[in-house]
Amino acid sequence: MNNLSLQIQKGEFVALLGPNGAGKTTLIEMLEGIQKPDVGFISILGTTWKENETFLRQNGAPSGLEKRGLDASIYHKTKKPTAGKIPRQNTDKIKTDKRDAIKLARLMRSGELESIHVPSEEDEAVRDYLRSRDSLRLDLGRNRQRLMKFLLRKDIKYSTTKYWTVSHYKWLNNLHFNNEILQETFNDYYSRVRVQEENLKSMDKKIQEIAESEPYREKVGILRCFRGVDYLTAMFLLCEVNDFKRFKTAGSFMSFLGLVPGEYSSGSKRKQTGITKTGSPRLRRILTEAAWQHRFPGTGSKIITARRSGQPALVVALAEKASLRLHKKFRNLQLRGKTPQVMITAVSRELSGFLWAAMNLVA
Incomplete structure (x- = not known):
C-alpha cells in the first residue's frame, strides 16, 4: 500500500508517492510545481488511489480537486491533517513545499497525523x-x-x-x-x-x-430540549461540530471546544491555567450565552415543556437532569465567591458534556 502526500499552495502542487513500511521514505514519483493540474494529472491520482487505496493528505488551503473532475467517491476518502497538531522541530529553520510533502508522507506512514472532519x-x-x-x-x-x-x-x-x-x-x-x-x-x-x-x-x-427541515429537524429537536438552546444555537452546534460520535468521551468534546483548563506541571509541581481556548470561538460564545440561562431554576417553563413534547424520554430525562445540576453548579460556585467569568465557564463546560451525551444517546 502506497501513501500519497500532496502539498498545496494556491494552485501549485508538490506530490510525493511512497510505500508504507519502516525506514526512510523511498520516492517513487515526485511531481513539483504543477500549475492548475489538468484532467490527466487528476486521472493519475485517481488511478493510484483506486489501485493502492492511498490517502490524500492535504495541508492548509482547499485543493479544489473535487471541482476538477476527481470522482466524488475518491475525494471523500481524503484525510486532512490538523495543522495545529503536526509535529514541528524548533531546530528546523528551512521550510519548502518539497520538505513539507516529505514530512507529511513520513508522519502519515507512522500514523502521527490526526485528521480533521470534512463536512458535506x-x-x-x-x-x-x-x-x-x-x-x-x-x-x-x-x-x-x-x-x-x-x-x-x-x-x-x-x-x-x-x-x-x-x-x-x-x-x-x-x-x-x-x-x-x-x-x-x-x-x-x-x-x-x-x-x-x-x-x-x-x-x-x-x-x-x-x-425544521431534513436532515436537521430531529437533531435540532433534541438539542432544544436543553435550556438556553434554541434554533440558532442548535444549528451552530450541528454545523460546526457536525458529527458528535467522533468524540469518544464528553471530556474530549470539552477539550475540542477549548473549555478545559490548561496545565503546566512537572514532577510534584502541578499548575493549572485558564481554559485552553483551542476550539471554535463561536461555539464557546454560544455555549456561554446558553449557560447564563442556568442562573435560575428551570422549573415550570411552558416554553421548555412545549419543546420537549414528542422527544425521546431518555433525552427529556437527561435535559431535566442537566437543568437541575447546572443551576446547582452555578449556585455552589457563587457561594464560594467565584467570579462570574469562572462560574459561567464551568457551567458551559458541563452543558457541553450534556449536549454531547444527548446526541450520542439517540445515535
Whole structure:
C-alpha cells in the first residue's frame, strides 16, 4: 500500500508517492510545481488511489480537486491533517513545499497525523450561512455603537430605559437636527442600523426554516430540549461540530471546544491555567450565552415543556437532569465567591458534556 502526500499552495502542487513500511521514505514519483493540474494529472491520482487505496493528505488551503473532475467517491476518502497538531522541530529553520510533502508522507506512514472532519457540501453551505449571520450581528453592534457615540458627541443622551427597546426607538425616531448636514449624518447612521436589523430578522427566519427541515429537524429537536438552546444555537452546534460520535468521551468534546483548563506541571509541581481556548470561538460564545440561562431554576417553563413534547424520554430525562445540576453548579460556585467569568465557564463546560451525551444517546 502506497501513501500519497500532496502539498498545496494556491494552485501549485508538490506530490510525493511512497510505500508504507519502516525506514526512510523511498520516492517513487515526485511531481513539483504543477500549475492548475489538468484532467490527466487528476486521472493519475485517481488511478493510484483506486489501485493502492492511498490517502490524500492535504495541508492548509482547499485543493479544489473535487471541482476538477476527481470522482466524488475518491475525494471523500481524503484525510486532512490538523495543522495545529503536526509535529514541528524548533531546530528546523528551512521550510519548502518539497520538505513539507516529505514530512507529511513520513508522519502519515507512522500514523502521527490526526485528521480533521470534512463536512458535506450541504453542511458546509449551511455553516457558511450561519457564519454570515454572525458577521452581520457583529456589524450591527458596531453600527449601533457608531450611532450612539455620534449622539454622545452632540451631547444628546438617552437615560429613560435600556438601549434598543421600543421606547428607545421612539426617541430616536423623534430626533431632529437644525443643521442639515448633521441630520443627513444621523439618518445615515440610523438607516444602517434599521436595515441590518431587518436583515438579521430575515436570516433568523431562514435559519429556523432550515432547522425544521431534513436532515436537521430531529437533531435540532433534541438539542432544544436543553435550556438556553434554541434554533440558532442548535444549528451552530450541528454545523460546526457536525458529527458528535467522533468524540469518544464528553471530556474530549470539552477539550475540542477549548473549555478545559490548561496545565503546566512537572514532577510534584502541578499548575493549572485558564481554559485552553483551542476550539471554535463561536461555539464557546454560544455555549456561554446558553449557560447564563442556568442562573435560575428551570422549573415550570411552558416554553421548555412545549419543546420537549414528542422527544425521546431518555433525552427529556437527561435535559431535566442537566437543568437541575447546572443551576446547582452555578449556585455552589457563587457561594464560594467565584467570579462570574469562572462560574459561567464551568457551567458551559458541563452543558457541553450534556449536549454531547444527548446526541450520542439517540445515535
